[in-house]
Amino acid sequence: MATVLIGVDKSEASTRAVEFALERATAEDLQLVVAHVINWSPFSFNTNVENEERPARRKAEIAAADEQVIAPMVALVEAAGRKASSQIRHGHPSETLIDIAEEVGASHIVVGRTGDSGLREAIFGSVVMKLVHVSPLPVTVVP
Amino acid sequence: MDVVVDAFNAFSELLTSIVFFAPTVGGVKVPLIVVWLVVAGSFFTVWLGFMNLRGFKHAIDLVKGKYSDPDDAGEVTHFQALATAVSGTVGLGNIAGVAVAISLGGPGATLWMILAGFVGMSTKMAECTLGVKFRREHADGTVSGGPMFYLRDALALNGRGKLGKFLAACFAVCMIGGSLGGGNMFQSNQATAQIIEVTGGQDGALGGLAWLIGVIFAVLVGAVIIGGIKSIAKVTEKIVPFMAAVYVSACLIVIFSNFSSIPSAAGDIFTGAFTGPGIVGGAVGALLVGFQRAAFSNEAGLGSAAVAHSAVKTKEPATEGFVALLEPFIDTIVICTMTALTIVITGAWRDPDAPDIGGVKLTSRAFESVLPWFPVVLAIAVVMFAFSTMISWSYYGMKATAYLFGESKKTEVIFKVIFVIFTVIGSAAALGPVIDFSDSMIFLMGVFNIIGLYFLAKVIRTTISSYYARIQSGEIKEFADR
Numbered sequence: 001m002a003t004v005l006i007g008v009d010k011s012e013a014s015t016r017a018v019e020f021a022l023e024r025a026t027a028e029d030l031q032l033v034v035a036h037v038i039n040w041s042p043f044s045f046n047t048n049v050e051n052e053e054r055p056a057r058r059k060a061e062i063a064a065a066d067e068q069v070i071a072p073m074v075a076l077v078e079a080a081g082r083k084a085s086s087q088i089r090h091g092h093p094s095e096t097l098i099d100i101a102e103e104v105g106a107s108h109i110v111v112g113r114t115g116d117s118g119l120r121e122a123i124f125g126s127v128v129m130k131l132v133h134v135s136p137l138p139v140t141v142v143p
Numbered sequence: 144m145d146v147v148v149d150a151f152n153a154f155s156e157l158l159t160s161i162v163f164f165a166p167t168v169g170g171v172k173v174p175l176i177v178v179w180l181v182v183a184g185s186f187f188t189v190w191l192g193f194m195n196l197r198g199f200k201h202a203i204d205l206v207k208g209k210y211s212d213p214d215d216a217g218e219v220t221h222f223q224a225l226a227t228a229v230s231g232t233v234g235l236g237n238i239a240g241v242a243v244a245i246s247l248g249g250p251g252a253t254l255w256m257i258l259a260g261f262v263g264m265s266t267k268m269a270e271c272t273l274g275v276k277f278r279r280e281h282a283d284g285t286v287s288g289g290p291m292f293y294l295r296d297a298l299a300l301n302g303r304g305k306l307g308k309f310l311a312a313c314f315a316v317c318m319i320g321g322s323l324g325g326g327n328m329f330q331s332n333q334a335t336a337q338i339i340e341v342t343g344g345q346d347g348a349l350g351g352l353a354w355l356i357g358v359i360f361a362v363l364v365g366a367v368i369i370g371g372i373k374s375i376a377k378v379t380e381k382i383v384p385f386m387a388a389v390y391v392s393a394c395l396i397v398i399f400s401n402f403s404s405i406p407s408a409a410g411d412i413f414t415g416a417f418t419g420p421g422i423v424g425g426a427v428g429a430l431l432v433g434f435q436r437a438a439f440s441n442e443a444g445l446g447s448a449a450v451a452h453s454a455v456k457t458k459e460p461a462t463e464g465f466v467a468l469l470e471p472f473i474d475t476i477v478i479c480t481m482t483a484l485t486i487v488i489t490g491a492w493r494d495p496d497a498p499d500i501g502g503v504k505l506t507s508r509a510f511e512s513v514l515p516w517f518p519v520v521l522a523i524a525v526v527m528f529a530f531s532t533m534i535s536w537s538y539y540g541m542k543a544t545a546y547l548f549g550e551s552k553k554t555e556v557i558f559k560v561i562f563v564i565f566t567v568i569g570s571a572a573a574l575g576p577v578i579d580f581s582d583s584m585i586f587l588m589g590v591f592n593i594i595g596l597y598f599l600a601k602v603i604r605t606t607i608s609s610y611y612a613r614i615q616s617g618e619i620k621e622f623a624d625r
Binding site for chain 2: 043049056062091
């Protein structure tokens with residue numbers, strides 16, 4: 001059974017991406033993996049206090065992502081009578097999505113066109129653009 | 144304010160005479176504390192089998208993340224721990240301290256500074272390995288460590304529990320003093336001097352307003368450490384590496400624009416290191432002042448770095464030891480040497496008034512000869528470095544306070560308020576007593592920390608060598624190869 005990876009965040013476009021993938025999954029009996037990447041760089045500069053609190057914050061970030069991002073998306077899938085596994089990871093968003101896709105053996109990545117990071121994305125370019133540029137797998141961008 | 148400053152000056156004088164007890168050997172005053180630090184560095188360099196050289200490439204690989212478990216993404220990386228520690232050490236010692244060394248010890252001090260940096264890599268490796276090995280992981284997931292923990296807990300395992308507790312407590316007291324002194328007052332003092340200097344000196348717009356600058360610093364520091372305004376800290380943490388890069392580039396510009404003087408400057412450094420013509424104390428004077436300023440700059444053996452490095456995510460404490468050896472390398476062998484070369488090559492150290500103006504002013508003058516606009520950039524760099532050092536040391540002081548008086552919001556806030564008050568005193572007091580006080584407290588940390596390191600030398604060596612053996616045998620592989 002082929003696997004489709006859906007990269008999601010809190011945005012409405014992400015919901016549409018899940019709905020799009022869900023439709024295909026139902027028609028073609030595909031496996032679904034919902035993934036969220038928490039933007040993080042191993043090469044950032046932090047204060048001592050930030051470093052000390054990091055393990056606790058990381059846990060909190062993952063719990064928040066699970067509750068606010070992954071759970072609603074998985075609920076959407078389950079409401080349609082299908083199942084989805086999920087992944088939450090820290091890292092560079094587009095690179096990490098590709099890593100996850102390779103790990104789960106996905107044949108296809110689906111993402112929403114606009115993320116939830118608003119202004120930052122408008123200035124520095126979007127995760128989706130980078131993903132489309134570098135992904136070794138087919139990427140579907142849902143408007 | 145005058146009463147406070149006078150009382151402080153008297154206390155500082157007393158403390159300095161004890162810490163910097165310097166018997167005269169062959170006509171030269173030899174501060175025992177400097178000998179203490181360099182002997183420790185040399186001991187650990189030999190004891191660990193020159194791991195500061197052999198392990199250098201592995202240290203770089205660790206920082207690049209080659210051995211980081213991808214499952215640990217989101218935790219504190221080796222790079223982040225190193226960057227945080229470096230931003231606490233790179234500061235005025237690299238700019239002002241080096242200028243003092245060259246103006247008092249001549250160009251020869253440079254070579255001894257580099258050597259002190261080299262052996263300092265071993266001390267740092269030793270203390271940071273222990274820092275991670277004996278750190279505390281709290282119930283809420285936060286981690287913190289430092290000499291007070293390894294002195295107490297590791298020595299207890301050795302059957303020296305009482306000694307461990309005593310050393311840990313003494314260390315913590317000195318770290319509080321060092322935090323208020325070298326980590327705070329010295330920084331605000333020199334940063335204030337720079338701001339006044341670039342705005343026209345004592346006759347300029349801010350002349351006589353040192354206390355006001357101190358208050359502004361105090362407000363900014365307070366906003367970060369008491370108010371928890373992370374954005375200020377974040378901006379500083381991002382600008383400091385950038386300023387360091389600008390600083391090193393400017394040094395290179397000055398050095399290469401005096402290209403033809405490079406051979407003679409190198410000659411001055413080598414001959415000065417061994418003969419020290421015309422310098423007080425000759426070659427030994429150059430050696431001592433070089434060692435002293437290098438130790439003050441890279442903090443190896445003092446134990447402060449062990450606090451900063453402890454936050455890293457790793458299963459192998461030795462890894463952070465390897466990473467930590469890069470700290471004196473970056474701080475002393477690269478940045479301090481750059482400053483020294485700039486001062487030597489431009490001939491600024493030959494100015495008759497060089498020993499009197501000392502500090503940042505001498506460095507500033509060396510830059511000015513090639514880049515007339517640079518003193519302003521230097522002043523900004525000094526202020527930024529000073530600020531980030533203050534933030535780092537406020538953390539060290541806070542951890543020491545928590546160790547002595549228990550972790551509570553109340554002790555934390557009391558310490559932070561005292562810290563901020565000392566920021567203002569630092570700006571208003573004259574440089575001499577401030578430098579003396581900060582040197583005294585900071586170097587005293589090294590006394591207690593290093594006694595502990597000697598007692599724990601076996602644990603340190605076993606931890607590092609067993610790890611390194613597993614790297615060499617291929618038992619521990621890079622993550623890409625697994």
